[in-house]
Each structure stands twice: as C-alpha cells, then as structure tokens.
Amino acid sequence: MELPETGNGPELDLDILPVRTTGTGATKYLDSPGNLRPFVCWDHALLNDPRVTEQQKLRYVVDWAQILLKTRSDLDHSRASSSSPASSEHYPSGKLNVTFPPVPGSVAVFSQWLRLPDEVWLSIMSLLPHTHLSSLAQVCRRTHRLAGDHTLWTAVEMRNGALTERWLTWAGGHRPRSVSLYRCSSVSIAPGGLETFFSRCAASLQELNVTSCIGPGLHGNLLLRLIGQWCKRLTNLNVSWSGATDAGLTPLIQNATGLALEAVVLNGCQVTDEALLNLIRTHRKSLSTLEVFGCHLLSSSCLEEVYQLCPGLRHLNIGQVPKVNARCLTRMTSQLRSLLSLNLTGLQAVSDALLDRFLQQCPGLQSLTLSSCPGVSDRTLHSISHRTPHIRSLDVSGCKAVSDAGVRSVALGCRRLQLLDLSSTSAGNRGLAVLADECNEDLQTVKLSFCHVSSENVLRLCRRCKRLKVLHLYGCAQIPSEREIREVHGSVKVEPLP
Known part of the structure; x- marks a missing residue:
C-alpha cells in the first residue's frame, strides 16, 4: 500500500x-x-x-x-x-x-x-437509543460508568416508546441540554414523575420537543405549567399536537420571569388570539421562530399583530390556519423581510402575484412550503428562480398548476436546491430530465409521488445526483427495480421500495 x-x-x-x-x-x-x-x-x-x-x-x-x-x-x-x-x-x-x-x-x-x-x-x-443505554448501564461497573457519560446525554431522544417514571428520573439526572419525545406513551407517568424530571434538569434544559405523545403524563397544559415553574434556561419549545390550550399558556406566561424563548412551536394546539398575543408580547425581543400550523382558532388580525410585534421573525409556519386572508398575507409581505423559511400549506388566499411581491422582499429565503395551495402555478416557480436563486428547500406538492415549465425554470435558476417536492403536480419527464442535469451537485431529497415519470428518467436522476439520499415514488406507474437503482446509486433510499 x-x-x-x-x-x-x-x-x-x-x-x-x-x-x-x-x-x-x-x-x-x-x-x-x-x-x-x-x-x-x-x-x-x-x-x-x-x-x-x-x-x-x-x-x-x-x-x-x-x-x-x-x-x-x-x-x-x-x-x-x-x-x-x-x-x-x-x-x-x-x-x-x-x-x-x-x-x-x-x-x-x-x-x-x-x-x-x-x-x-x-x-x-452513541449509536444506541437512550432506552438501551439505561439497560446497558446495568451490565457491569464499566458499562455503567460509560453509559452515564455526559456526552451521550446532551441530546436525549425517544421515538414511539413507552415512558416510565424510572426512565425519566434517569434521563433528567444526566442534565440533558435537549430532550425530544416523539409519539411516546405516558399512561404510566404521574404528574409528580414529570415534575421530578424537570426539577433534575432545570439548570441544563434548553430545548424541549414533545410531539404527538399520548397519555395524561405528557399533556401540553401540564408541560407548559411545569416549564414555566422550573425551566428558566429554556429557549426552544415545541409542544405540537399535545392538546395544549390557553389553560397551559397562561401559567407559562405568568411564570416567565427570566425566560426568553427563541422558538415557539404550537402546531395543532387549541390556542386563541389573546393567549398567543400575550405570549408573543412576553418574548418579542428574543423570538425568531413561530409555528402555529393547524391552529384553527387564530384569526388573521391576530397574525397581523404578531408581524408588527416581531418584524425580525426568521421562521414562520401559518399553514392550515383557515382564517388567513389576502390582507394578512399582504401585511406579512410588507413587514417580515428577514424570513428564512415560510410554510403556507393549504392557504386559499395564496396567489402567484402575492408570492412574487413577497419574494422581492425576501431574497434570502432558504425554505418555502406551498403544499396544496390552489393559487400557485408555474409563474411562482419562475419568480422563485429569479428572486431567490439560493433557496435550498421547495415544496409545491399538490399544486396541480405546476408543470414541467416551472420545474425547468427552478432547475436552471436554483442550482443549490437540496429538497424538491413535486408530488401530485403536473410535472413529468421533461422537468425531471432538466432537474437531473442542472441540480445534481446538491440535490438530496426528491419527491415525485403520483407524477407521470418514466423509469429511464428516474434512473437518470439517480445516476446524475450523487448526493441523493431520499426518493419518493408513491403512486408512480413506472418504477425501476431495486437492482437497477442500486447499479447507478448504491445508497439512495427509495420509498416505496420497488
């Protein structure tokens, strides 16, 4: 050698x-x-x-x-x-x-x-789930010492697991900086167990993500009350789909002395205008991320006031908020000029003209989600290619008026694109061919579900895009075999697997 x-x-x-x-x-x-x-x-x-x-x-x-x-x-x-x-x-x-x-x-x-x-x-x-680490700690003295190393517990994550008070005590005792619980069950956790967890990691916890968990032990209102009581260093809060209401936000606001939230994610929560505005007023100086996807109780006037209170917002998600109207989006366009990511999923008031004005104001936009917006067509994709050439993520899934012409425009103008979702659009082989030839340097995720594309062009995409990691082909009639895909790209994850 x-x-x-x-x-x-x-x-x-x-x-x-x-x-x-x-x-x-x-x-x-x-x-x-x-x-x-x-x-x-x-x-x-x-x-x-x-x-x-x-x-x-x-x-x-x-x-x-x-x-x-x-x-x-x-x-x-x-x-x-x-x-x-x-x-x-x-x-x-x-x-x-x-x-x-x-x-x-x-x-x-x-x-x-x-x-x-x-x-x-x-x-x-470090490759093991945190539930396994607690079991490994019982093998011998050395594995007990190693499994408790602070580097392994800086960011704690559990997905689709059943939480116990014993595990919460163990995890909290390691003083994690970040905790993420996704689709976990908490039926065996009493309120006192959760309070013990927060009391043990209160001095270290900065990020908390509790999403789609079931059971009274992780209900959003209980979480928000305990966070306000214990977690004075918390900066990022996500309680999406947790059942949180105004009854949880109110004690969080009242006990917010010393708390400066930078990110608030309340997707799917039943919060009203008054509670949200009180929270925004409390953290307006520090807040940079706000997500209220699916919060159907919020009004357009509430969101307009949010824009006035936080003109420096960098990440905004108001998708599936049915009361958002054209005036609200126009105010957003004129006041929020520092946005890096925007999610407008399912909003009927979104139009090509409005988006063109917005893109003129936010040339530094990195991520745009326009899924299921009926007013979006190829004209918006032309605006994106001219106004925001450095965009990294674009989702136009479900926009039936998007065709190969728009895909071609984006492929030629946005060479740094990493994620593109064209699912359920009118895009086809011509757009896919240009995409494979022009965006092959950085493209990592492409979703083509229910698009009319051929096996030949899918293989062309896999062959040309060496960094491709994820490819969605649900509902596509012509899918290359797994062997054919592996011959041109050995590591791409294809769903569904042919």
Missing part, C-alpha cells in the same frame, strides 16, 4: 483507507488530539505507522469495532485476539487486526471487548 505525501510532510490521506463512516458520536474525539488511548499491545502496521495521525487511527478502530459487534463472526473474534503480527496486506480486508494479551480459555470473549478504549465504547454507544 503506497502512502501519499503532502506538501507539509508525510501524512496519510484518510480517504484511501478501507473504512466506513462512523457514528457522529466519534467526531468530538476525532477532532481532539490525545484522545486515542492505546490498547495493551498494538501489533498492526497501520497503527504503528508514524505518518498516520491519532485521529485516523481512532476512526479505523471505531469502524472495526462496529463491524465486529454487528457481525459477531468467529473469524473476527479470532483476528481480534490473534497474537500474530499484522501486515499491510491485510488493509484491503477492512478488518483491523489488534493484538490482545493471551487470556485463559475460560475467560469470556466479552472481557476482550472491555479492553477497548473508552473513546471506542462511547462512539459505539
């Missing part, structure tokens, strides 16, 4: 190593010199090469360990405990040969895993 040299002296290019991408949890260790603790014995040419940096060695070790723990093959175990020296001829195999001291035959293989450095264990543990 030939090791290249750089202008600053010999240094190994990590890209030529036969390693896979490791978990994000390893990043903080890879970027910090001195973090690679040696094994009892290194016996590998790569690890003894002075031109290989410590971070590169650690990345190689982490990848080997992850493969080993995943496959659990006898061959890997034998290599891991082999006492024979490794040679550079083994590099292409993708397996790392590490020499451990001889151990008695009666000693479990797991004892060898315990010899791995803490950095490797922490990187592997």
Whole structure:
C-alpha cells in the first residue's frame, strides 16, 4: 500500500483507507488530539505507522469495532485476539487486526471487548437509543460508568416508546441540554414523575420537543405549567399536537420571569388570539421562530399583530390556519423581510402575484412550503428562480398548476436546491430530465409521488445526483427495480421500495 505525501510532510490521506463512516458520536474525539488511548499491545502496521495521525487511527478502530459487534463472526473474534503480527496486506480486508494479551480459555470473549478504549465504547454507544443505554448501564461497573457519560446525554431522544417514571428520573439526572419525545406513551407517568424530571434538569434544559405523545403524563397544559415553574434556561419549545390550550399558556406566561424563548412551536394546539398575543408580547425581543400550523382558532388580525410585534421573525409556519386572508398575507409581505423559511400549506388566499411581491422582499429565503395551495402555478416557480436563486428547500406538492415549465425554470435558476417536492403536480419527464442535469451537485431529497415519470428518467436522476439520499415514488406507474437503482446509486433510499 503506497502512502501519499503532502506538501507539509508525510501524512496519510484518510480517504484511501478501507473504512466506513462512523457514528457522529466519534467526531468530538476525532477532532481532539490525545484522545486515542492505546490498547495493551498494538501489533498492526497501520497503527504503528508514524505518518498516520491519532485521529485516523481512532476512526479505523471505531469502524472495526462496529463491524465486529454487528457481525459477531468467529473469524473476527479470532483476528481480534490473534497474537500474530499484522501486515499491510491485510488493509484491503477492512478488518483491523489488534493484538490482545493471551487470556485463559475460560475467560469470556466479552472481557476482550472491555479492553477497548473508552473513546471506542462511547462512539459505539452513541449509536444506541437512550432506552438501551439505561439497560446497558446495568451490565457491569464499566458499562455503567460509560453509559452515564455526559456526552451521550446532551441530546436525549425517544421515538414511539413507552415512558416510565424510572426512565425519566434517569434521563433528567444526566442534565440533558435537549430532550425530544416523539409519539411516546405516558399512561404510566404521574404528574409528580414529570415534575421530578424537570426539577433534575432545570439548570441544563434548553430545548424541549414533545410531539404527538399520548397519555395524561405528557399533556401540553401540564408541560407548559411545569416549564414555566422550573425551566428558566429554556429557549426552544415545541409542544405540537399535545392538546395544549390557553389553560397551559397562561401559567407559562405568568411564570416567565427570566425566560426568553427563541422558538415557539404550537402546531395543532387549541390556542386563541389573546393567549398567543400575550405570549408573543412576553418574548418579542428574543423570538425568531413561530409555528402555529393547524391552529384553527387564530384569526388573521391576530397574525397581523404578531408581524408588527416581531418584524425580525426568521421562521414562520401559518399553514392550515383557515382564517388567513389576502390582507394578512399582504401585511406579512410588507413587514417580515428577514424570513428564512415560510410554510403556507393549504392557504386559499395564496396567489402567484402575492408570492412574487413577497419574494422581492425576501431574497434570502432558504425554505418555502406551498403544499396544496390552489393559487400557485408555474409563474411562482419562475419568480422563485429569479428572486431567490439560493433557496435550498421547495415544496409545491399538490399544486396541480405546476408543470414541467416551472420545474425547468427552478432547475436552471436554483442550482443549490437540496429538497424538491413535486408530488401530485403536473410535472413529468421533461422537468425531471432538466432537474437531473442542472441540480445534481446538491440535490438530496426528491419527491415525485403520483407524477407521470418514466423509469429511464428516474434512473437518470439517480445516476446524475450523487448526493441523493431520499426518493419518493408513491403512486408512480413506472418504477425501476431495486437492482437497477442500486447499479447507478448504491445508497439512495427509495420509498416505496420497488
């Protein structure tokens, strides 16, 4: 294996190593010199090469360990405990040969895993759900110490799980900065259990996201009351679809001394004009994000006052708020000139002319969602290509008047586009072909569900867009086979899988 040299002296290019991408949890260790603790014995040419940096060695070790723990093959175990020296001829195999001291035959293989450095264990543990970490902590003293490492609990997330008071106590005790609970069940949690959680992490919690959870233990009004009582450092609050009402917002506002919210997300909550405006007045100086998707009790006059109170809003979601009218959108256009993302899903008052005026005022817009807006046509896509050439995300799904002409305009004018949703539009093969040729540098997500596209052009998109990660083809009559897609793009996630 030939090791290249750089202008600053010999240094190994990590890209030529036969390693896979490791978990994000390893990043903080890879970027910090001195973090690679040696094994009892290194016996590998790569690890003894002075031109290989410590971070590169650690990345190689982490990848080997992850493969080993995943496959659990006898061959890997034998290599891991082999006492024979490794040679550079083994590099292409993708397996790392590490020499451990001889151990008695009666000693479990797991004892060898315990010899791995803490950095490797922490990187592997960072890939586990937080519910599994609490179980892993009960295995032995070392895993108990490692599973409780603060780096693993900075951002806590649980999806589709059943919460218990014991788990909440465990998680709160690790002082997380961010907590996200999505579609979790809380039927076994009493109000006192949730209060214990907030009391334990009150000094550290900055972001709370509780979305679509069921059970009285995570009801939005209870959450808002306890947040106002305990969480004085909170900046980002999301209680979407939690059943929150004015009865929850009122105590949050009353106990908001010292609280400065930057993001408020109340999607699907039953809040009224008065409660929302009181909240906005309290946090107007710090607020940059407001989402009230589906809050059908809000009026257009309320939103107009919101624009006056917070002209510096950067992210706004007023989709599916049925009382929004043309006057409200016109006021938004004239007052909110710092917006980076806007969601107007399902609003009947949206029109091409109104959007053109808005895009003139917000040339720095990064994300625009116009799903199911009947007044949107190719004219809006032409305006987007001329007014906001640096836009990254565009959703026009359900806009029947959008055709290949509009897609072509966006593809030619918005070369940095990363996400495009054309589902249920009149876009077809001509627009898809131009998209594949002109936006192939950054495009990562394309949704073409219920569009009339051919297998040939779908494969062309996959072949040209090397960064493509997600492709939606629901309801498409012609879908390439999985084998055909994998031949031109090995990692794109196609839904539904052909």
